[in-house]
Amino acid sequence: MATLARLQARSLTVGNEYYFRNSVVDPFRNKENDAAVKIQSWFRGCQVRAYIRHLHRIVTIIQKWWRGFLGRKQYQLTVQVAYYTMMMNLYNAMAVRIQRRWRGYRVRKYLFNYYYLKEYLRVVSETNDAIRKALEEFAEMKEREEKKANLEREEKKRDYQARKMHYLLSTKQIPGIYNSPFRKEPDPWELQLQKAKPLTHQRPKVKQKYSTSLTDWLACTSARSFPRSEILPPINRKKCQGPFRDITEVLEQRYKPLEPTLRVAEPIDELKLAREDLRRKEWLRNVNDNMFLPFSSYHKNEKYIPSMHLSSKYSPISHKEQFRSEDPKKWICDKDFQTVLPSFELFSKYGKLYSKAGQIV
Amino acid sequence: MSQRQVLQVFEQYQKARTQFVQMVAELATRPQNIETLQNAGVMSLLRPLLLDVVPTIQQTAALALGRLANYNDDLAEAVVKGDILPQLVYSLAEQNRFYKKAAAFVLRAVGKHSPQLAQAIVDCGALDTLVICLEDFDPGVKEAAAWALGYIARHNAELSQAVVDAGAVPLLVLCIQEPEIALKRIAASALSDIAKHSPELAQTVVDAGAVAHLAQMILNPDAKLKHQVLSALSQVAKHSVDLAEMVVEAEIFPVVLTCLKDKDEYVKKNACTLIREIAKHTPELSQLVVNAGGAAAVIDCIGSCKGNTRLPGIMMLGYVAAHSENLAMAVIISKGVPQLSVCLSEEPEDHIKAAAAWALGQIGRHTPEHARAVAVTNTLPVLLSLYMSTESSEDLQVKSKKAIKNILQKCTYLPALEPFLYDAPPNILKHVVGQFSKVLPHDSKARRLFVTSGGLKKVQEIKAEPGSLLQDYINSINNCYPEEIVRYYSPGYSDTLLQRVDSYQPLIN
Numbered sequence: 001m002a003t004l005a006r007l008q009a010r011s012l013t014v015g016n017e018y019y020f021r022n023s024v025v026d027p028f029r030n031k032e033n034d035a036a037v038k039i040q041s042w043f044r045g046c047q048v049r050a051y052i053r054h055l056h057r058i059v060t061i062i063q064k065w066w067r068g069f070l071g072r073k074q075y076q077l078t079v080q081v082a083y084y085t086m087m088m089n090l091y092n093a094m095a096v097r098i099q100r101r102w103r104g105y106r107v108r109k110y111l112f113n114y115y116y117l118k119e120y121l122r123v124v125s126e127t128n129d130a131i132r133k134a135l136e137e138f139a140e141m142k143e144r145e146e147k148k149a150n151l152e153r154e155e156k157k158r159d160y161q162a163r164k165m166h167y168l169l170s171t172k173q174i175p176g177i178y179n180s181p182f183r184k185e186p187d188p189w190e191l192q193l194q195k196a197k198p199l200t201h202q203r204p205k206v207k208q209k210y211s212t213s214l215t216d217w218l219a220c221t222s223a224r225s226f227p228r229s230e231i232l233p234p235i236n237r238k239k240c241q242g243p244f245r246d247i248t249e250v251l252e253q254r255y256k257p258l259e260p261t262l263r264v265a266e267p268i269d270e271l272k273l274a275r276e277d278l279r280r281k282e283w284l285r286n287v288n289d290n291m292f293l294p295f296s297s298y299h300k301n302e303k304y305i306p307s308m309h310l311s312s313k314y315s316p317i318s319h320k321e322q323f324r325s326e327d328p329k330k331w332i333c334d335k336d337f338q339t340v341l342p343s344f345e346l347f348s349k350y351g352k353l354y355s356k357a358g359q360i361v
Numbered sequence: 362m363s364q365r366q367v368l369q370v371f372e373q374y375q376k377a378r379t380q381f382v383q384m385v386a387e388l389a390t391r392p393q394n395i396e397t398l399q400n401a402g403v404m405s406l407l408r409p410l411l412l413d414v415v416p417t418i419q420q421t422a423a424l425a426l427g428r429l430a431n432y433n434d435d436l437a438e439a440v441v442k443g444d445i446l447p448q449l450v451y452s453l454a455e456q457n458r459f460y461k462k463a464a465a466f467v468l469r470a471v472g473k474h475s476p477q478l479a480q481a482i483v484d485c486g487a488l489d490t491l492v493i494c495l496e497d498f499d500p501g502v503k504e505a506a507a508w509a510l511g512y513i514a515r516h517n518a519e520l521s522q523a524v525v526d527a528g529a530v531p532l533l534v535l536c537i538q539e540p541e542i543a544l545k546r547i548a549a550s551a552l553s554d555i556a557k558h559s560p561e562l563a564q565t566v567v568d569a570g571a572v573a574h575l576a577q578m579i580l581n582p583d584a585k586l587k588h589q590v591l592s593a594l595s596q597v598a599k600h601s602v603d604l605a606e607m608v609v610e611a612e613i614f615p616v617v618l619t620c621l622k623d624k625d626e627y628v629k630k631n632a633c634t635l636i637r638e639i640a641k642h643t644p645e646l647s648q649l650v651v652n653a654g655g656a657a658a659v660i661d662c663i664g665s666c667k668g669n670t671r672l673p674g675i676m677m678l679g680y681v682a683a684h685s686e687n688l689a690m691a692v693i694i695s696k697g698v699p700q701l702s703v704c705l706s707e708e709p710e711d712h713i714k715a716a717a718a719w720a721l722g723q724i725g726r727h728t729p730e731h732a733r734a735v736a737v738t739n740t741l742p743v744l745l746s747l748y749m750s751t752e753s754s755e756d757l758q759v760k761s762k763k764a765i766k767n768i769l770q771k772c773t774y775l776p777a778l779e780p781f782l783y784d785a786p787p788n789i790l791k792h793v794v795g796q797f798s799k800v801l802p803h804d805s806k807a808r809r810l811f812v813t814s815g816g817l818k819k820v821q822e823i824k825a826e827p828g829s830l831l832q833d834y835i836n837s838i839n840n841c842y843p844e845e846i847v848r849y850y851s852p853g854y855s856d857t858l859l860q861r862v863d864s865y866q867p868l869i870n
Contacts, residue, residue, distance in 0.1 A: 117687060124651060124691045131618060131654030132661060139622045284538070284573070309652065 116314040123308045162189070162196035169193045375415060382410055382421040389428035395436070403429065404439050411448055416460065423449070423463035427470045434474035441471060441478060446485045453490045458499040465494060465505035469512050476516035483513065483520065488527035495532040500541045507536055507544070511551030518558035525555060525562060530569045537574050546586050549575065553593035560600035567597060567607055576611035584625040591620065591631035599638040605646060609639060614653040621662040629662055630670040637677035644684035651681060651688060656695040663700055671704060672713055679720030686727035693734045698724060702740040705747075715757040718744055722764025729773045736777035741765065745785060765789060773800050775807055782819045791831050794820065798834040801841045808841055817842065818850045 007014075108114070170176030170190065178187040244250075267273070283289070385403060388394040403425075410422040426445065430437040440446070446468075453464045468487055472479040482488075487509075494506035510529050514521040529551075536548035552571055556563040566572075571593070578590045598608040613635075620632040636655055640647045650656070656678070663674040678697050682689040692698075698721070705717040721744070725735035735741075747753050748761040769792045772778060781793045797816070801808050811817055820838055825831035839847050848854060 117690075120687070121690060121694050124654075124656075125694050127652065127654045128657030128695050131615065132657050135618060135622045135658060135661065138619050142622075142624070 113314060116312075119312040119314045120309065123312065126308065158192065159196065162192040163199045166193060166196055166198040375418075378410065378413065378418055379415070379421075382407070382418050382425060386421050386425035386428065389425050389432075392432060395429060395432045398429065399436060399439075404436070404443055408443055408445055411445065411452075416457065419452070419456070420459045420463050423460060423467055427463060427466035429470075430467060431470035431473075434478065437471040437474050437478055440467070441481045446471070446482060446487065450485055450487045450490050453487075454493065458497065458502050461494055461497065461502045462499075462505045465491065465502070465509045469505070469509035472509060473512040473515075476520065479513045479516050479520050483523050488513075488523060488529070492527045492529050492532060495529065495536065500539060500544050503536055503539070504541075504544045504547050507533060507547045507551045511547065511554045514551065515554040518562065521555045521558050521562050525565050530555065530565055530571075534569045534571045534574065537571065537578070542581075542583050542586055545578065545581075546583075546589050549578070549586065549589035549593050553589060553596050556593065557596040557599075560604065563597045563600050563604055566593075567604060572597065572608055572611045576608075576613050576616075579613060579616050579620060584623065584628055587620060587623065588625065588627045588631055591617075591628065591635050595631060595635035595638045598635065602642045602646070605639045605642050608635075609646065609649065614650070614655065618653070618655060618658040621658045626666065626670050629666060630673060633659060633662060633670075633673035633677060637673045637680060640677055641680040644688065647681045647684050647688050651691045651695075656681065656692055656697065660695055660697050660700050663704065668708070668710070669713070671708070672716055675701065675704060675713065675716045675720050679716065679723045682720065683723040686731065689724050689727050689731055692724055693731065698735055698738050698740075702738045702743065705740060706743050711754045711757045714747060715754070715760045718747065718757065718761040718764045722760070722767045725764070726767035726771060729771050732768050732772040733774040735768055736772050736774045739777070741768065741772075741777055742780055745781065745789070748789075749784075749786065762789075766792060769793060769796060772796060775800060775810070779811075779814060779816055782816055787831075790823065791834070794823070794831060794834040794838070798837040801838055812842070812846065812850075817846070821847070821851045 168176050168178065170179040170186075175181055176190065176193070178190040178193065385398065385407065388398060407422050407426055407429075410418055411426070413419050413422065426440060430440045449464045449467055453461055456464075468482055468491065472482050491506045491510055494502050495510075497503055497506075510524050510533070514524040533548045533552055533555075537545055537552070539545065539548075552566055552575075556566040575590050575594055578586060581587060581590075594608055594613070598605040617632055617635060620628055623629055623632075636650060636659060640650045640655070659674045659677055663671050663678075666674075678692055678701065682692045682697075701717050701721050701724075705714055705721065708714055708717070721735055721740055725732045744761045744765050748758055748765060753761070766789070769778070769781075769789070773796065775797070778793055778796060781789065785793060797811070797820075801811060817838075820835055823831070823835060825835060
């Protein structure tokens with residue numbers, strides 16, 4: 001019972017004390033709780049972090065290995081590609097070298113010989129110069145000839161004038177007009193007049209339109225039974241005396257056609273003319289003027305002079321495209337090459353020169 | 362007594378007739394009298410006189426008729442309508458040489474005016490008699506007959522064929538060999554007129570062996586004869602390769618080149634024509650001509666002539682250069698290009714300029730070397746001005762445009778191209794800019810020159826539609842230069858700079 005009383009006496013204070021203790025201790029408890037929580041959380045955090053760190057390390061190792069693996073795989077591919085590219089570049093470069101050499105060779109050998117072209121152009125320009133010079137000389141020669149002809153014509157005219165004025169020459173008694181005594185020396189015309197031969201009286205020139213040779217006269221007398229005067233003679237003339245022959249007989253006799261002897265009928269130099277004629281015909285007909293001579297002795301002296309185009313050391317392209325050697329034993333396979341490329345147009349002209357005279361098979 | 366009086370009447374009448382016909386013949390020589398004579402009805406009066414008894418009257422009447430018909434085609438038609446031709450043809454066979462000459466003169470005078478009149482002559486059977494006249498001894502008769510045949514054959518191919526069918530060609534070839542120069546001339550002219558129409562006729566002339574004789578006559582000093590002979594040879598050679606080869610085989614080179622130095626203009630022209638007809642067929646024939654030095658001779662000939670005589674020479678150079686680039690190079694080294702550009706600028710006539718432009722285009726179109734050779738002589742601006750000028754004919758414009766295009770597509774000589782940037786029309790500008798875009802990426806000196814000469818500035822100013830070829834070219838040119846320089850030269854750069862100045866906020870410290 002004492003305890004009960006004691007407890008009952010305390011119970012009043014127990015409440016207070018209990019409340020007091022709880023409330024006083026609360027902040028401490030919170031504080032301590034917080035502290036404990038903090039410590040625990042910190043520790044747990046450390047634990048977790050250590051665990052995570054551990055995991056990280058492991059994962060890093062795994063990833064490292066995995067990435068290494070992938071990288072190495074990639075590297076293999078890259079290396080392969082790079083190698084492939086390098087080899088292809090090398091092959092391309094080598095192929096370009098081969099193609100370059102081949103194309104250069106082919107163009108130089110079969111299509112276009114640069115040195116031959118150069119040589120050809122040089123020869124053409126030389127020929128041009130030679131022709132120009134020759135033509136100049138020809139023109140000059142023509143000019144000179146024309147001048148000479150002009151001079152000669154002038155000379156002839158002056159001579160003719162002098163001959164016409166021959167009467168103006170001075171005589172012993174009277175000095176002529178070109179030989180005036182007040183002059184120091186006579187005029188050049190005076191000398192010309194002295195040299196000139198006087199003209200004879202002009203014969204009445206029968207105006208003939210056509211050349212008169214014997215044959216012409218023969219041919220046309222048949223049509224000329226009447227005289228060629230325009231006006232007939234007047235009928236009312238003084239009558240002539242005496243018995244007259246019949247007018248037709250007279251005219252017949254007067255206008256009898258010429259009956260030449262055989263000697264006169266042909267021209268004198270007929271044989272010579274005939275020979276000239278024959279020679280001319282032969283010259284027209286023959287292609288080559290040289291006589292045909294036996295082959296053995298005549299052409300030994302003649303040296304063949306090649307033309308400018310052939311005597312250069314660069315020749316035009318030989319028109320046989322030989323990709324293969326001609327000896328069949330050297331061929332690797334028996335079949336012939338297939339023509340994949342079209343043939344050069346140049347070769348279709350082989351053998352067909354500009355003239356049909358040289359038909360080469 | 363009465364007999365004499367009767368005879369006197371006849372003699373007076375004969376005197377009157379002779380006088381009349383001689384006066385008419387003399388009056389007919391002057392053109393102003395012919396109208397009056399025609400109005401007076403001279404034709405009907407002359408016709409019966411052709412049948413006169415006295416040969417002199419016949420001949421003089423024929424001569425008078427010929428002179429009248431020669432004057433114009435109305436009178437010639439009157440001759441045909443008056444049925445005079447059959448009588449003439451009939452007496453042509455029988456009479457003496459003076460009458461034959463006069464009658465052949467009448468036929469020639471009638472036949473020269475038109476194909477219908479010539480056909481009328483053929484229809485009345487004159488060809489056979491004319492061919493018989495060609496066999497006559499007298500060279501004057503042969504000449505008159507050959508002249509008549511030549512004038513008939515001149516008009517068209519059927520008449521030529523009729524002349525050939527009458528068998529005239531071998532006789533004409535014989536006439537060529539006669540010693541008289543006038544006869545040779547006329548015979549050569551007749552052969553030329555026959556051969557010009559068609560290849561078959563030319564082949565007939567060649568088969569008669571005319572080419573060898575014609576080729577020999579080139580050496581003759583007479584200018585008119587040379588003129589006709591060269592014309593005949595060129596008419597033969599123009600039709601086909603075989604005929605040209607046959608002419609060449611008659612060994613006319615290099616003799617023909619001496620004709621190019623002749624004083625007479627027509628001889629030079631015909632010689633150039635002959636060389637042109639030979640060179641135009643194949644490259645081998647052109648090469649033959651060039652090897653014989655023909656190019657240089659023709660170029661000199663062009664230099665010494667003026668006007669229409671130059672035209673065949675210019676065309677010959679064009680044909681030669683057109684065949685292949687080696688031949689074009691040969692023309693260039695024979696100094697053809699300066700001569701052609703002189704022709705282009707000097708000549709007043711459009712068709713000669715067109716020919717020169719075409720020839721230059723043919724020379725320059727092969728490779729850059731050729732284009733350079735043409736561009737160096739400063740012909741491109743001339744060609745451009747001809748293309749742009751409104752006074753040039755259609756033909757000239759078309760030809761100069763083609764020539765410019767052909768040369769520009771190969772030209773890499775930039776100093777000659779630069780003037781084109783400034784004054785060329787858009788369709789040509791495209792090509793010019795294209796050429797620049799091809800050359801500039803590879804040549805640094807050219808790039809520098811392009812900038813300093815103001816070309817880049819001009820290129821920026823060109824307006825082009827985006828996506829067009831011109832824009833592509835301009836872009837590729839711009840890609841050759843750094844960005845700043847392109848912007849510097851683009852139009853309106855100063856404005857953009859000023860705008861930037863306006864909008865700039867100055868830094869205030």
